Amino acid sequence: xxxxxxxxxxxxxxxxxxxxxxxxxxxxxxxxxxxxxxxxxxxxxxxxxxxxxxxxxxxxxxxxxxxxxxxxxxxxxxxxxxxxxxxxxxxxxxxxxxxxxxxxxxxxxxxx
Amino acid sequence: xxxxxxxxxxxxxxxxxxxxxxxxxxxxxxxxxxxxxxxxxxxxxxxxxxxxxxxxxxxxxxxxxxxxxxxxxxxxxxxxxxxxxxxxxxxxxxxxxxxxxxxxxxxxxx
Numbered sequence: 001x002x003x004x005x006x007x008x009x010x011x012x013x014x015x016x017x018x019x020x021x022x023x024x025x026x027x028x029x030x031x032x033x034x035x036x037x038x039x040x041x042x043x044x045x046x047x048x049x050x051x052x053x054x055x056x057x058x059x060x061x062x063x064x065x066x067x068x069x070x071x072x073x074x075x076x077x078x079x080x081x082x083x084x085x086x087x088x089x090x091x092x093x094x095x096x097x098x099x100x101x102x103x104x105x106x107x108x109x110x111x112x
Numbered sequence: 113x114x115x116x117x118x119x120x121x122x123x124x125x126x127x128x129x130x131x132x133x134x135x136x137x138x139x140x141x142x143x144x145x146x147x148x149x150x151x152x153x154x155x156x157x158x159x160x161x162x163x164x165x166x167x168x169x170x171x172x173x174x175x176x177x178x179x180x181x182x183x184x185x186x187x188x189x190x191x192x193x194x195x196x197x198x199x200x201x202x203x204x205x206x207x208x209x210x211x212x213x214x215x216x217x218x219x220x221x222x
Contacts, residue, residue, distance in 0.1 A: 031208060041214070042213065042215070043156065043210075045209045045211070048208050101146075101158070105154055
């Protein structure tokens with residue numbers, strides 16, 4: 001069964017460093033998303049991406065964040081200068097249409 | 113602003129003891145309501161989508177129902193492997209984003 005994959009599973013970084021989180025969405029899906037979940041809190045939307053551009057973004061997704069689809073299979077989230085409060089699980093999701101979204105296993109980001 | 117409230121926050125059941133989880137929502141126009149299961153340290157796993165009041169979906173021991181203000185996830189004769197956090201999310205019309213509730217943590221004891 002096709003699934004969303006994410007790498008790395010765990011990323012530890014120093015405050016102020018740049019990180020890139022990687023995702024491979026399900027191959028025939030056209031919509032891509034990033035969500036995050038701070039420990040003990042709800043899953044929060046960051047950004048959606050369709051047709052090679054951002055379609056929606058939340059207030060969390062400020063100038064420190066960017067997304068890219070560098071090739072036909074990968075979808076990345078870059079955080080330019082990490083802060084302590086960026087520590088969270090980051091989930092990539094994809095959908096065939098703008099309906100059911102399928103989530104990856106997540107990347108746990110720890111900012112020290 | 114879309115809002116999703118789930119209750120109870122946590123639920124402990126004995127194996128075979130049926131119960132229901134509640135998801136109350138506020139949206140300007142409902143495009144879809146989604147149920148996910150999340151195991152500790154893992155990503156949400158898709159269970160159901162409901163689109164209109166009166167709709168019901170079933171999968172094994174789970175049954176989801178929808179009214180204009182809330183959704184229920186009924187668990188019939190649960191087993192220990194049903195232990196997980198169950199998340200409810202809504203999608204507002206005109207948007208593709210999901211707004212999640214905090215979830216109900218279910219523990220089923222043998």
